Amino acid sequence: MPQFSNLDDTIVAIATPLGQGGIGIVRLSGKNAVSIADRMFLSKSKKKPSRFKNFTVHYGDVARGKELIDEALLTVMRAPRSYTREDVVEISSHGGSASSRAVLRLAVDLGARPADPGEFTKRAFLNGRIDLAQAEAVLDTIHAKTEAFLKVSAHQLKGELSTELEGIREELMNAYVAVEAIVNFPEDDTQAQRRSAAVLAEKIRQARQQVGRLLATGEQGRILKEGIKIVICGKPNVGKSSLLNVLLKQPRAIVSPVAGTTRDTIEETAQIQGIPFQLVDTAGILEPRDLIEEEAVRRSHMHIQGADLVLFILDASVPLNDEDQKLVDVLRGQNFLIVFNKCDLQTRIDEKKIQAIFPKAKSVRVSALKKEGVKELEDAVVERVWHGQMTDTKGVLVSNMRHVRALRDCLEAVQKAEETLASGLSLEFVSEEIKRAVNYLDTITGRHADNDLLEQIFAQFCIGK
Ligand SMILES: Nc1nc2c(ncn2[C@@H]2O[C@H](COP(=O)(O)OP(=O)(O)OP(=O)(O)O)[C@@H](O)[C@H]2O)c(=O)[nH]1
Numbered sequence: 001m002p003q004f005s006n007l008d009d010t011i012v013a014i015a016t017p018l019g020q021g022g023i024g025i026v027r028l029s030g031k032n033a034v035s036i037a038d039r040m041f042l043s044k045s046k047k048k049p050s051r052f053k054n055f056t057v058h059y060g061d062v063a064r065g066k067e068l069i070d071e072a073l074l075t076v077m078r079a080p081r082s083y084t085r086e087d088v089v090e091i092s093s094h095g096g097s098a099s100s101r102a103v104l105r106l107a108v109d110l111g112a113r114p115a116d117p118g119e120f121t122k123r124a125f126l127n128g129r130i131d132l133a134q135a136e137a138v139l140d141t142i143h144a145k146t147e148a149f150l151k152v153s154a155h156q157l158k159g160e161l162s163t164e165l166e167g168i169r170e171e172l173m174n175a176y177v178a179v180e181a182i183v184n185f186p187e188d189d190t191q192a193q194r195r196s197a198a199v200l201a202e203k204i205r206q207a208r209q210q211v212g213r214l215l216a217t218g219e220q221g222r223i224l225k226e227g228i229k230i231v232i233c234g235k236p237n238v239g240k241s242s243l244l245n246v247l248l249k250q251p252r253a254i255v256s257p258v259a260g261t262t263r264d265t266i267e268e269t270a271q272i273q274g275i276p277f278q279l280v281d282t283a284g285i286l287e288p289r290d291l292i293e294e295e296a297v298r299r300s301h302m303h304i305q306g307a308d309l310v311l312f313i314l315d316a317s318v319p320l321n322d323e324d325q326k327l328v329d330v331l332r333g334q335n336f337l338i339v340f341n342k343c344d345l346q347t348r349i350d351e352k353k354i355q356a357i358f359p360k361a362k363s364v365r366v367s368a369l370k371k372e373g374v375k376e377l378e379d380a381v382v383e384r385v386w387h388g389q390m391t392d393t394k395g396v397l398v399s400n401m402r403h404v405r406a407l408r409d410c411l412e413a414v415q416k417a418e419e420t421l422a423s424g425l426s427l428e429f430v431s432e433e434i435k436r437a438v439n440y441l442d443t444i445t446g447r448h449a450d451n452d453l454l455e456q457i458f459a460q461f462c463i464g465k
């Protein structure tokens with residue numbers, strides 16, 4: 001277990017966001033948490049916090065000597081049954097920063113040290129209550145912007161990813177033991193030797209499949225966490241900004257009959273069916289007339305290149321023209337959907353022409369003005385980015401880039417072990433690769449993690465968590 005943090009101190013922080021609110025919570029953790037509470041809290045029942053039963057809530061006053069600070073509720077959670085596995089005291093006073101700050105200051109004056117960002121969770125990790133993947137899930141849960149991603153984080157917080165990883169680790173360790181056995185006790189009987197090599201190959205194969213399955217969930221995990229980037233493009237005046245507003249359900253972008261209304265890219269986030277999206281409306285400029293428009297075109301192209309999905313908007317009320325055609329080249333190689341807009345008007349566009357250009361492309365008919373076909377468009381978008389299905393690994397999704405990288409490295413090592421074994425090279429190489437694979441897994445759970453990595457992870461937390 002990494003040793004880099006002083007666990008002897010009692011730490012304190014305001015655990016709720018500063019600002020006006022119903023209550024503000026100050027949290028203490030460490031050896032002296034309860035004795036500090038004894039010196040700052042006068043319960044209505046006159047009992048000291050050190051006499052409180054675990055997990056019971058008590059009403060009283062926080063006071064500095066005789067000087068009243070605020071009314072509060074106080075809870076004691078003794079080690080090891082607490083968030084950090086240390087003695088924890090939580091004091092809920094009135095919300096608004098003055099009260100919480102005064103309670104915090106008093107606790108510091110009585111000997112507590114202001115906590116670093118994420119230090120409570122760091123202690124939970126160092127004291128072995130959660131592993132590193134679970135600590136990161138705490139962070140994800142705090143930052144989750146959608147219910148869909150919250151669900152992923154909640155599963156990870158429960159340790160489901162860790163359990164899955166432990167299973168793979170065990171498989172690899174079995175393989176490792178098997179290799180070592182063959183290396184150290186070479187059998188005289190070649191028959192038996194062949195048998196144990198076959199068992200070993202099977203163990204490695206299974207580990208590879210499990211790592212591969214988990215890694216395959218990474219893309220969906222990333223999408224749920226970061227959102228899907230959708231770029232809206234099309235020639236001027238086809239209704240790009242109108243469609244952006246419809247998808248956002250608010251009039252974010254200026255809409256006007258003047259061609260060239262949007263001169264900059266407009267980015268907003270939205271949720272469609274619980275999935276986070278980053279929507280980008282682009283300028284419809286095709287032939288830039290000045291430096292500003294040149295920049296606008298450059299930005300549009302940059303966004304299109306980086307898009308997960310492009311919505312190619314066409315005005316269905318006018319025939320297809322050269323301006324639409326120009327965009328066709330930009331779209332090649334991209335994941336895109338064709339959107340026929342202005343379908344409330346008489347259709348003048350020749351859909352067959354489009355089909356000839358993009359024989360396999362999917363299209364949707366909408367009216368941004370009348371808000372028609374929006375549900376169909378949303379369905380098509382979701383179906384497109386989800387590829388119609390969720391990979392199911394008992395609900396476990398890998399959503400953290402650090403984990404994805406470690407799994408990739410692990411997979412590579414397992415594959416090398418497999419190849420080395422098949423090619424009949426020395427078994428020592430096989431055992432080395434297996435060991436490497438196990439090490440990569442261990443960086444995810446924190447069984448094997450250096451201080452720099454831990455510092456880096458916990459620095460992303462807010463104070464009080
Ligand atoms: N009839 C009809 N008019 C629409 C529809 N969608 C947009 N319009 C109108 O088309 C005009 C252009 O709409 P915008 O949303 O500004 O189009 P844009 O593609 O963003 O235009 P630029 O930013 O100039 O490239 C406005 O007058 C809109 O009211 C639609 O579905 N039906």
Ligand SMILES: [Mg+2]
Pocket residue numbers: 240241242253254255261262282284
């Ligand atoms: Mg516009």
